[in-house]
Amino acid sequence: MMLGPSVFLAIAVAAQAALGTPIKSRTEYAVKGKHPVPRQWTQQGRAPQSQMLHLQIGVKQSQFDELERHLYEGMFGHYPCSTAATNLDSSVSDPDHERYGNVS
Amino acid sequence: MNELVKPTDEALDLVHEWLAANGIGKCDYSPAKDWVNVYIDVESAERLLDTEYYVFEHADGTQVSRAPEWSLPKHLHEHIDTIQPTTAFMNTKALATQWKQFDTPWTPPDYTTPTDPAIAQACSINGTTPDCFATLYQTKGYIQKVPGINQIGFNNFLGEIPIQPDAVKFLKQYRPDAVPGAYSVKRIDIAGGPDQTGPLNISEAASGISKEANLDFQTILGQTFPMPITSYSTGGAPPEVGDAASGYGNPGNEPYLTWVNYVLSQPSPPQVISTSYADDEQTVPLDFATRVCQSFAQLGARGHTLLFGSGDGGAGGESTLTFCLPK
Numbered sequence: 001m002m003l004g005p006s007v008f009l010a011i012a013v014a015a016q017a018a019l020g021t022p023i024k025s026r027t028e029y030a031v032k033g034k035h036p037v038p039r040q041w042t043q044q045g046r047a048p049q050s051q052m053l054h055l056q057i058g059v060k061q062s063q064f065d066e067l068e069r070h071l072y073e074g075m076f077g078h079y080p081c082s083t084a085a086t087n088l089d090s091s092v093s094d095p096d097h098e099r100y101g102n103v104s
Numbered sequence: 105m106n107e108l109v110k111p112t113d114e115a116l117d118l119v120h121e122w123l124a125a126n127g128i129g130k131c132d133y134s135p136a137k138d139w140v141n142v143y144i145d146v147e148s149a150e151r152l153l154d155t156e157y158y159v160f161e162h163a164d165g166t167q168v169s170r171a172p173e174w175s176l177p178k179h180l181h182e183h184i185d186t187i188q189p190t191t192a193f194m195n196t197k198a199l200a201t202q203w204k205q206f207d208t209p210w211t212p213p214d215y216t217t218p219t220d221p222a223i224a225q226a227c228s229i230n231g232t233t234p235d236c237f238a239t240l241y242q243t244k245g246y247i248q249k250v251p252g253i254n255q256i257g258f259n260n261f262l263g264e265i266p267i268q269p270d271a272v273k274f275l276k277q278y279r280p281d282a283v284p285g286a287y288s289v290k291r292i293d294i295a296g297g298p299d300q301t302g303p304l305n306i307s308e309a310a311s312g313i314s315k316e317a318n319l320d321f322q323t324i325l326g327q328t329f330p331m332p333i334t335s336y337s338t339g340g341a342p343p344e345v346g347d348a349a350s351g352y353g354n355p356g357n358e359p360y361l362t363w364v365n366y367v368l369s370q371p372s373p374p375q376v377i378s379t380s381y382a383d384d385e386q387t388v389p390l391d392f393a394t395r396v397c398q399s400f401a402q403l404g405a406r407g408h409t410l411l412f413g414s415g416d417g418g419a420g421g422e423s424t425l426t427f428c429l430p431k
Contacts, residue, residue, distance in 0.1 A: 025177040027179040029154045030175055031174070032184070032187075033173070033186065033187065034172065035389040038384065041163075042161055043159075043160055044160065046158055047146045047169035050147070051145060052143060052145055054143055054189075055189070056189075056361065057142070059115050060111055060184065060185055061110070061398060062110055064401075067402065067405050071401055071405040
């Protein structure tokens with residue numbers, strides 16, 4: 001006998017209940033982050049399931065390399081003229097810089 | 105600026121799809137949408153990240169919930185750099201140098217007076233003054249070129265607050281012309297950071313709180329008046345284990361990211377911002393440190409200078425260790 005889709009779903013839900021694995025995902029899970037527990041910290045029990053977390057998800061920035069290029073060029077004073085579009089470098093803290101004291 | 109650090113539409117769409125598939129429909133964002141914030145319980149987070157959260161206790165009694173290993177669907181690995189709180193065990197500390205109040209002035213036996221007569225005259229081994237700093241840094245008599253345009257800011261964390269009456273008292277004694285600066289400081293509270301313009305009450309004073317904030321405020325004020333000063337007080341640390349009753353009150357995150365995302369949303373923050381707080385390097389996961397540094401770099405690219413105290417122990421924070429970290 002062929003199993004229908006609803007039976008498959010029931011199995012998936014049962015597996016999720018038993019293993020605590022995610023129900024739905026486009027692809028399978030793999031470890032993304034791992035860090036040793038530092039000294040001075042000791043593990044107690046499981047965290048309370050109802051405890052609230054503010055989860056901060058750092059999504060990859062699209063053009064950080066470009067920002068870094070602007071950053072270093074700005075620091076060494078070789079700054080391109082066409083920067084208005086990105087509104088970079090509106091003020092500088094170096095008193096010797098040509099734009100010191102300008103506020104945009 | 106935001107255009108350069110904004111994630112691609114594809115990345116945000118995939119993150120939203122993954123959250124929605126796990127029943128999470130509500131989220132908010134940092135100014136450039138490079139941080140997506142969701143507010144969920146541990147049970148949901150464990151399912152979302154295929155992990156288990158445990159309570160960890162620091163030697164000082166601080167408790168946090170963390171997941172030292174967490175997972176993502178493979179198709180999201182290239183779009184998400186880090187998620188916290190998971191692996192970050194930061195326990196931020198103030199970097200005030202350890203000091204001891206002697207009843208009578210005390211000079212160490214191996215002390216020699218500075219060879220520079222100006223420094224010898226302005227500076228004392230028994231406590232420093234704005235005049236000593238100005239002599240050491242050779243800023244004495246400098247007239248600020250753009251007062252009111254160039255500005256300076258400093259950070260307060262851990263519930264530390266610069267106490268206004270203390271600053272007035274300090275300046276009256278050591279730099280009377282700067283007393284108005286104690287009143288004109290701009291105070292900004294972020295994420296429940298405390299504010300206070302009056303004196304500490306008895307129990308606050310006994311707890312030793314605000315020593316760091318007072319030290320930072322008085323040092324900066326004594327050196328930079330009449331430059332406008334901004335005092336940022338950011339809540340959110342030290343992280344504590346909350347429960348359903350305490351709700352979102354205990355986000356359990358270190359405060360730098362909260363602070364920098366706030367400052368990035370402002371049109372013209374001070375050009376120079378000083379921070380005298382730190383964590384042990386080993387407690388900060390590389391993926392998270394990299395992302396927070398990238399946020400600092402955004403301020404740098406806008407022309408701002410961020411100064412951080414290295415502490416007495418450098419990368420080891422305030423610990424006086426006899427071995428190298430990590431151990």
